Amino acid sequence: MMEKLTLTGPADLLAYIPHLLGGTPTESFVVLTATSGALGATLRVDAPMDAAPLGFAQTVTSLAAEDENATACYLVVYTDETGEDDRFPYAAHVAALGNELATARMPVRKVYLVTSTHWAAYGTTEWNPLDQVKDSNANATLTFMGSASTVDVYNPALLGKWVxxxxxxxxxxxxxxxxRRGWVAALEETGTPDTETARKLAAWFQDEYIRDFLMADTITTNNGVIIDIMLGKFDGRPDWKRVDRAEGLAFELMKVVPEGQRAPMLTLMGWLQWLKGSGTHSARYLKLAAEDVPGYRFAELLRELIGNVYIAEVAKNPETAYKRPIN
Amino acid sequence: MGTEYILTEDDKPTPGASFLEDVIELQLLTANESLGPVDFTHPQEHHDI
Incomplete structure (x- = not known):
């Protein structure tokens, strides 16, 4: 069933972003691409900090251009680092990005600023309370439809300490x-594996060679070429329900092992989140993996990879990309 | 059972190593400038804008 959600103003637009990203951005630039009357892709990158404006703008524009249908876009700057003139944070970056996006034939229609206390049209002094976003029609409608603006499989409170x-x-x-047979069987079943099965699966994940096979086997549309698998270049749309199942299972396996043995599952979760288009959640899981086992090589390499490759191939195309389900 | 994974058309993963880690290391040799984690999503299921 496709239902039309109409966004009637900035508060609706700003309310929609956390539902798309699975969380409210902080210290970020968000570009929402658009065609006539419809929004396209949502791109979030870290706020540029020390990056040169032109280089930053060119990179962000090239990523936004992954939406080949875009004819315009909206830019939202999330920051509390508003500097001396709090109407124009990151002014040089915003200006450069505006130029680059216009050159790429997706001119910026509006720019908004969101801080932890208010939102405003960029460059204005009319500060609006964030309650306008929370109480917006879009937020109410999406929440009513079952969407959540925050998602998290990982809940440390559920992890045992004496295992x-x-x-x-x-x-x-x-x-x-x-x-491999055990992992595939677990992915194809429903429900939570019993403790013995879960511990057996978690044990296999500890071996880096076996772990690699289990990760690759999670995607049924993989083409067998390792680098393609890592970069999310598949033969077709992945079975995203299976991917969700794998993520949930990975957390279940974490519950039956102590600290120091959870890194392989956290790394799997990080990779799957990146395939889903969420670099933010991915980076968080990979950081947790590197904390669980300091120097865990796979997590560190993967974290570096997603910071350099930016977007998984599978996430670029709306036909193959994960779309957050509404329950 | 399952897919037989290959590194390239000529190479197969060797037991005793993480082939995923190896290919990532190779990939990073030609890496872009790091931008940090990037999110890229499409409209949710079940509704259009």
Missing amino acids: EPVQVPARTEESVEQA
């Missing part, structure tokens, strides 16, 4: 096959 470590299994051809 025996799992023993890492010996790696043989048979154990690799057994692990």
Whole structure:
């Protein structure tokens, strides 16, 4: 069922963003692409800090241009670093981005500023309370439809503190096959695996070679080429319900192992979030992985990768990309 | 069972190493300037704007 949601003003537009991103941005630039009468993709990047305005603007524009249908866009600056003239934070970056987006034939229609206390049309002194966003028609409608502006599978309060470590299994051809069969079976079942099964799966994830297979096997439309799999270049739309299931399972496996053995599952969750288009959630999980096992190489490499590659291939195309479901 | 994964058309992953870590390291040799994590999403299911 497709229902039309009409955004009638800035408060509606600003309310819509957390529902798309799964959280309210902070210290970020958000570009919403648009065509006539419809919004397209939503792009969020970290606020530029020390980055040169032109380079930053060119990179952000090239990412926004992944939406090939865009003919215009909206820019929202989320920051509390408003500087001396609090009407124009990041003025040089905003100006450069406006120029670059216009050159790319998606001129900026409006720019808004959102701080932790108010929102405003960029460059104006008319500050509006954030309650206008919270109480907006769009927020009420989306919430009524079952959308949540925050999502989180990870809940540290549910993780046990006194759990025996799992023993890492010996790696043989048979154990690799057994692990892969076990993981695929768990993905195809419903419900939560019993503790014994969960601990067995968590043990397999501790072996980096087996872990790699289990991660790749999560995506049924992969083409078998490792670099393509890592970058999210698949043969078709992934089974996103299976990906959601994998993320939930990864958290279940974390519950049955102690600290120091959760990094592989956190890394899987981080990679899956990146495939879904959420670099923010991905980076958070990968940071947690590197905290769980200091120097956990896979998490550190993956974190560097997503900061450099920016957007997973699968997330670029609306036909293959994950779209947050409304319950 | 399952997919047989390849690094390139000629190479297969060798037991004893993480082939995913290896390919990421190779990829990072030609990395862009880091922009930090990026979010890129499309409108949610079940409604249009």
